[in-house]
Structures are given as structure tokens and as C-alpha cells.
Amino acid sequence: MKIHYECFACAANQCQKIVEMATDNLQLRKKGVIEASKLMASIDENSIPAIFGSEVFLGVYRAVGNDDPFKEYKEISNRLAEEIVKDFEDVDLRSSLKLAIIGNVVDFAVGYSPEKLESDVKEMMKEELQVNDSDELFEQLSLAKTLLYLTDNCGEIYFDLLFLRKIREAFPGLKIYIAAKEGPIINDATVEDLKRAGFGEIGNVISTGARVVGVPFELTSEEFRKVFEGADVIIAKGQGNFETLSERKDKRVFYLLKAKCRPIARELGVPQGALLCIRSQ
Amino acid sequence: MKIHYECFACAANQCQKIVEMATDNLQLRKKGVIEASKLMASIDENSIPAIFGSEVFLGVYRAVGNDDPFKEYKEISNRLAEEIVKDFEDVDLRSSLKLAIIGNVVDFAVGYSPEKLESDVKEMMKEELQVNDSDELFEQLSLAKTLLYLTDNCGEIYFDLLFLRKIREAFPGLKIYIAAKEGPIINDATVEDLKRAGFGEIGNVISTGARVVGVPFELTSEEFRKVFEGADVIIAKGQGNFETLSERKDKRVFYLLKAKCRPIARELGVPQGALLCIRSQ
Numbered sequence: 001m002k003i004h005y006e007c008f009a010c011a012a013n014q015c016q017k018i019v020e021m022a023t024d025n026l027q028l029r030k031k032g033v034i035e036a037s038k039l040m041a042s043i044d045e046n047s048i049p050a051i052f053g054s055e056v057f058l059g060v061y062r063a064v065g066n067d068d069p070f071k072e073y074k075e076i077s078n079r080l081a082e083e084i085v086k087d088f089e090d091v092d093l094r095s096s097l098k099l100a101i102i103g104n105v106v107d108f109a110v111g112y113s114p115e116k117l118e119s120d121v122k123e124m125m126k127e128e129l130q131v132n133d134s135d136e137l138f139e140q141l142s143l144a145k146t147l148l149y150l151t152d153n154c155g156e157i158y159f160d161l162l163f164l165r166k167i168r169e170a171f172p173g174l175k176i177y178i179a180a181k182e183g184p185i186i187n188d189a190t191v192e193d194l195k196r197a198g199f200g201e202i203g204n205v206i207s208t209g210a211r212v213v214g215v216p217f218e219l220t221s222e223e224f225r226k227v228f229e230g231a232d233v234i235i236a237k238g239q240g241n242f243e244t245l246s247e248r249k250d251k252r253v254f255y256l257l258k259a260k261c262r263p264i265a266r267e268l269g270v271p272q273g274a275l276l277c278i279r280s281q
Numbered sequence: 282m283k284i285h286y287e288c289f290a291c292a293a294n295q296c297q298k299i300v301e302m303a304t305d306n307l308q309l310r311k312k313g314v315i316e317a318s319k320l321m322a323s324i325d326e327n328s329i330p331a332i333f334g335s336e337v338f339l340g341v342y343r344a345v346g347n348d349d350p351f352k353e354y355k356e357i358s359n360r361l362a363e364e365i366v367k368d369f370e371d372v373d374l375r376s377s378l379k380l381a382i383i384g385n386v387v388d389f390a391v392g393y394s395p396e397k398l399e400s401d402v403k404e405m406m407k408e409e410l411q412v413n414d415s416d417e418l419f420e421q422l423s424l425a426k427t428l429l430y431l432t433d434n435c436g437e438i439y440f441d442l443l444f445l446r447k448i449r450e451a452f453p454g455l456k457i458y459i460a461a462k463e464g465p466i467i468n469d470a471t472v473e474d475l476k477r478a479g480f481g482e483i484g485n486v487i488s489t490g491a492r493v494v495g496v497p498f499e500l501t502s503e504e505f506r507k508v509f510e511g512a513d514v515i516i517a518k519g520q521g522n523f524e525t526l527s528e529r530k531d532k533r534v535f536y537l538l539k540a541k542c543r544p545i546a547r548e549l550g551v552p553q554g555a556l557l558c559i560r561s562q
Contacts, residue, residue, distance in 0.1 A: 003311070004307070004311065005297070005300060005307060005310035005311040005313070005314050006297060007314075008293060008296070008297065008314040008315070008317065008318055009290070009293040009294045009296065009297040009314070011293075012289060012290040012292075012293035012294070013290045013293070013294070015289070015290065016286070016287060016289065016290040019286060026285070026286060029286035030284070030285065030286040030326060031326075032286070033286050033288075033289040033290070034289070034324060034325060034326060036289065037289055037321045037322050037324050038322050040318045040321070040322070041318050041319050041321070041322035043315060043318050044315060045311060045312075045315060
């Protein structure tokens with residue numbers, strides 16, 4: 001997905017939140033946003049939000065001298081989500097898919113406060129999915145030998161873990177790869193986060209090879225691309241994975257996400273806020 | 282006033298609102314924000330928000346092919362303010378000063394919706410000024426031969442007109458100049474707006490010579506600078522005039538404004554939202 005007009009101001013607002021999380025020093029915050037203003041000049045009409053955003057954000061991290069401003073935000077998200085998911089351990093496969101989509105609400109980019117998670121999860125469980133290709137997903141999983149699961153944010157990963165446990169029970173022969181980011185980038189889960197959460201019991205935890213939101217092909221590792229090419233089904237969580245994969249039109253990919261921002265909702269032709277399980281066309 | 286760290290994202294958000302007001306065409310909106318991203322790369326730690334903002338905004342106007350995206354916003358602001366001010370024609374000089382400060386609430390830059398004006402004015406009339414140098418202002422006016430009044434936004438100018446009528450009654454010997462912008466820039470009043478509102482009955486309506494928010498000295502006309510140098514008292518309305526004048530530390534200047542954003546409040550050491558009549562130090 002190429003940038004929409006709203007992506008510029010959204011990235012600028014994220015830069016402001018980043019410098020606020022990174023330091024209390026006003027001069028350093030100013031240095032951070034001035035660096036952002038230089039880096040954001042590189043955007044053009046073909047820029048992909050997840051990729052140009054990550055480049056800008058990492059530049060801001062360097063300018064303010066903080067390599068992981070989201071450390072605390074991610075820890076809180078993980079702790080709260082781990083607790084909440086305990087109440088859902090006995091759900092069925094379909095409910096765990098819905099929970100995995102709902103877990104995508106934890107997103108710094110849209111200013112989400114993880115403290116709201118418990119009440120939000122309960123509320124969203126009452127909603128229907130606006131697009132629901134889960135029958136196709138489960139059919140494909142029943143035929144598949146390997147699944148690649150692309151994670152998104154911290155917190156959300158505990159909902160993914162529950163869904164993956166249910167997948168493993170339902171499709172015991174499936175070989176499962178679970179991918180996360182190579183290093184900290186906003187509130188995305190890293191390989192370390194997956195290992196700590198226990199994904200190693202489910203399958204092979206791998207890195208995209210990139211410290212970038214989503215799956216920026218030209219920046220991923222050869223190892224990752226080999227797993228990607230060899231997978232029969234790919235589950236891609238969240239907006240960043242959608243942004244970087246949508247133009248490949250790869251029918252192996254199922255997007256599980258909440259359409260949190262206007263550009264994503266416009267691109268998918270759904271109302272903003274919709275919960276979605278969509279097979280790539 | 283030099284930029285604070287919040288000014289970058291604020292300018293980006295204003296650019297988004299500008300393209301939304303300027304056109305319904307999504308491609309053109311995208312072109313506008315991409316142009317903004319290039320122009321905003323020129324900011325540095327010494328940039329003055331009103332000046333770099335105006336440069337960026339005019340570039341966006343050109344990119345989207347709309348020379349005055351605020352035409353309707355300004356017309357609505359003027360019409361509503363003119364009606365509201367009619368209810369206050371019999372107030373005294375001090376109340377008219379307070380109303381002139383309250384009128385400064387009409388401000389696109391902070392996302393103000395002019396439809397709220399009537400109820401907001403009534404509410405704010407109950408507030409006290411947080412800094413009130415009006416005794417000094419009136420003393421200086423009683424000694425002055427010439428007053429230069431720097432206007433700010435459309436809508437607000439009808440509150441200025443009331444205040445200036447009361448000034449003329451109280452200080453009948455005073456020569457009064459009223460300045461506005463040379464051409465349309467966001468929702469600032471232009472010379473044409475002042476003439477249409479009837480400022481010609483009060484004094485000499487003059488242009489700053491610049492199509493820029495505030496009073497950017499190096500960009501103003503020689504004629505304007507002559508009036509500025511010769512004035513005994515200068516009343517400067519709003520944030521843009523404060524931003525461009527504050528570093529001159531000119532004791533002839535009295536700032537009348539509402540501290541609408543965090544940087545201005547921080548710079549002045551007052552709570553955000555404060556109503557202020559402050560003599561320049």
C-alpha cells in the first residue's frame with residue numbers, strides 16, 4: 001500500500017510521541033523532530049508508510065540517543081495482554097481467531113493506551129468480523145504443510161499465542177514458523193519478545209531480518225525469504241504487514257487486522273475500526 | 282519565539298487540514314502533503330513558527346492550486362463574530378479589551394470551529410485575565426500620540442473593532458493605524474477584510490506588506506516599518522504576532538492573546554488557555 005495523504009501528519013505525530021517517550025529534555029525533543037523533518041522529506045507518492053515511517057523513527061531514535069523508547073509501553077502491553085488472555089484459554093478455534101484480530105487494537109501508531117485493553121477486548125468480542133474469510137483460511141490450513149505467521153505488536157502477541165495453540169491442536173501435522181522483527185521498532189514484537197512469551201513451544205521462531213515495521217522484502221534476510229517462499233499459508237497480522245505485502249497479491253496470505261486508520265480502511269473499502277480476516281486477492 | 286518541539290507535528294497537522302479544505306481530490310491532497318514534506322525540511326532550531334509555517338502553507342496552496350482555502354472559514358468567522366459583537370456594543374473600555382482577547386480564540390491553527398464562538402465568548406467572559414497589564418496599556422495610551430494595532434484572525438477582527446471604538450472614545454487625540462496581511466494566509470485578516478469590516482472609520486488601515494502570519498520584519502514593507510518605528514504604543518493580537526515580535530523585547534508592545542498552544546504557554550510561563558494582556562519586557 002502506497003501512502004495516502006493522511007500518512008504524512010500521522011508520521012509527524014508519531015515522531016512527536018516518540019520524542020516525548022524517549023526523553024524529558026526539551027532541547028533533545030526538538031533535535032529529534034528537526035531530524036524527523038529532514039528524513040520525512042524523502043517521501044514520495046510511492047512510499048510505503050510502514051517502511052518510510054520506520055526509517056524516520058530510527059533516525060529520531062538516533063537523534064535523541066534512545067534505542068528503544070517503547071520499552072516500557074511494550075512491557076506494560078505484554079503484561080496486561082498475558083493476564084487477559086488467561087480468561088480465554090478454553091475458547092474454540094474460531095473465537096481464538098477473533099481474539100487474535102482484536103488483539104491488534106494494541107497499537108502505538110494510533111495512540112492506543114494499553115490500559116484500556118481488558119474492557120476493549122470484552123466490547124469487541126460482541127462485534128462481528130466485517131470481512132470473514134476464515135472458512136477459506138481453515139480450509140487452506142487443513143491442506144497446508146507449512147504456515148508462516150507474521151506477528152505485529154507487543155501485547156497482541158499473547159492473543160497470537162492463544163490462536164497458534166488452537167491451530168496446532170486443530171492441525172497437528174502443520175509445520176509452523178512465527179516471525180518477528182530483528183530489533184526494536186516502535187511497539188512491534190521482536191524475536192526476543194516471541195521467545196520470552198513461549199512461541200518456541202509452538203514452532204520455529206524466526207526474524208524478518210529487518211528492523212522495520214511489516215515485511216519490507218528488499219530489506220528482509222535471505223533465510224526469511226526462503227521460509228516465506230516455501231510457506232503454504234501466510235497469516236499476516238496488522239496494518240504494517242498489510243502495507244508491505246498488499247501489492248504482491250499473494251493468495252497464500254490472510255490478513256488479520258483491525259482497520260484502525262482511515263487510509264487502511266479506504267484501501268480495503270471497509271469502515272474505519274472494522275475487524276477483518278481477509279484473504280489476499 | 283523560536284520553534285518548540287511540538288511545532289513540527291502541529292504544522293504537519295495544519296497542512297493536512299489545508300489540503301482537506303482546499304480540495305476533495307485525494308491525489309491532489311497527497312501532492313499537497315508531499316510538497317509540505319519537502320518544504321518542512323528547511324526548519325532548524327532558530328525557525329520562527331509563524332514564518333516557516335507560512336512558507337510551507339503557501340507552498341501547499343500552490344501544490345493543490347487553491348490560493349485561499351480558508352475563504353469560507355473566514356467568511357463564516359466574520360459573519361458570526363459580527364453578530365455576536367452587536368450584543369456588547371455598550372460595554373466599557375476594560376470589557377472591550379477583554380473581548381478583544383477572547384476573540385483571539387478563533388484560530389484555525391488550533392482546529393477551532395467558529396460555530397462554537399457565541400457560547401465560548403459567554404463562558405470566557407467569566408474568566409479573569411491571567412496576566413493583566415491593562416493599567417499600563419491605558420496609561421501609555423493616555424500619553425501616546427500614535428497607536429499601531431496589529432490584527433490577527435478573521436472573526437476576531439470584529440472584537441478588535443469594538444475595542445478600537447472604545448479606545449477612540451477614551452483617547453480622542455490618538456492617531457490610530459491598524460495593520461493586516463497583504464494577502465490570504467490561513468485565516469488571518471487581510472487589508473481587504475479590515476476595510477470591509479469598517480476599520481477605515483477608526484484610523485488608517487495599512488498592510489504589513491507580507492503574506493505571512495505575524496510581523497516578519499525582513500519581509501514587511503518599508504512603509505509598514507516606518508509606521509512601526511514611529512508608533513508610541515503597539516497592540517499585537519494573537520500568537521503569530523507574539524512569535525515574530527517577542528525577541529525584539531520592545532516595551533512599546535502589548536500582547537493581547539489567548540495562550541492556545543503548549544509552546545506559547547511554556548514560553549510565557551502561563552497555563553495553556555490563559556487570557557493575557559502582557560507588556561513586552
